Amino acid sequence: QKEVEQNSGPLSVPEGAIASLNCTYSDRGSQSFFWYRQYSGKSPELIMSIYSNGDKEDGRFTAQLNKASQYVSLLIRDSQPSDSATYLCAVSGGYQKVTFGIGTKLQVIP
Amino acid sequence: EAGVTQFPSHSVIEKGQTVTLRCDPISGHDNLYWYRRVMGKEIKFLLHFVKESKQDESGMPNNRFLAERTGGTYSTLKVQPAELEDSGVYFCASSQQGRNEQFFGPGTRLTVL
Numbered sequence: 001q002k003e004v005e006q007n008s009g010p011l012s013v014p015e016g017a018i019a020s021l022n023c024t025y026s027d028r029g030s031q032s033f034f035w036y037r038q039y040s041g042k043s044p045e046l047i048m049s050i051y052s053n054g055d056k057e058d059g060r061f062t063a064q065l066n067k068a069s070q071y072v073s074l075l076i077r078d079s080q081p082s083d084s085a086t087y088l089c090a091v092s093g094g095y096q097k098v099t100f101g102i103g104t105k106l107q108v109i110p
Numbered sequence: 111e112a113g114v115t116q117f118p119s120h121s122v123i124e125k126g127q128t129v130t131l132r133c134d135p136i137s138g139h140d141n142l143y144w145y146r147r148v149m150g151k152e153i154k155f156l157l158h159f160v161k162e163s164k165q166d167e168s169g170m171p172n173n174r175f176l177a178e179r180t181g182g183t184y185s186t187l188k189v190q191p192a193e194l195e196d197s198g199v200y201f202c203a204s205s206q207q208g209r210n211e212q213f214f215g216p217g218t219r220l221t222v223l
Contacts, residue, residue, distance in 0.1 A: 002152075004152070022141070024218075032210045034211070034212075036214075042216065043217055044153070046212070047215070049211055066171045087129045096166060097118075097155035097158055097166060097209075098145075098155065098203075098212055100145075100154075101152060102152050103152075
């Protein structure tokens with residue numbers, strides 16, 4: 001079993017729709033949860049961090065965390081073609097290494 | 111504020127040669143991390159420095175890999191001798207003391223022929 005599981009996609013959504021990206025993790029001791037966006041050939045860019053159960057909103061992005069279900073998600077509202085990228089779910093036990101999922105490729109269709 | 115920088119951006123070497131990768135973290139970031147992504151796989155942790163000390167090197171694949179961070183500023187990752195399976199993109203990331211948000215550099219794409 002992988003430590004961080006993501007569907008590699010691609011996930012295709014029409015422009016203006018909500019994109020829903022999901023992730024599960026295996027280590028119940030995980031404390032920090034991140035979403036990174038990576039454009040092809042570029043570095044991972046941190047877009048959201050979440051540390052407690054519930055929702056965290058930042059602009060068009062909402063991260064959701066459910067520690068009991070070991071589940072993290074990212075919602076992107078009003079999806080734009082510029083949101084097309086690979087979204088990496090990442091998990092950490094604290095001030096230490098981050099464990100990444102394989103990433104979900106998102107395609108926003110104009 | 112400058113981000114994490116890495117040099118070189120690309121390196122193509124032959125099996126058995128030596129390569130040294132460099133990472134300059136964001137100024138003031140005490141934590142420095144090295145990661146690697148092999149094609150088709152997840153980004154994997156290699157090691158973590160806090161200032162000049164190795165905090166965690168559990169991800170280093172073998173003793174052909176040597177990381178240093180003299181003076182607690184920039185870091186180097188040397189691969190000697192390089193093998194075919196060392197090919198991949200090597201990322202460096204840094205974070206502030208007491209914060210876990212890690213900011214990534216552009217990566218070095220290493221190809222071993």
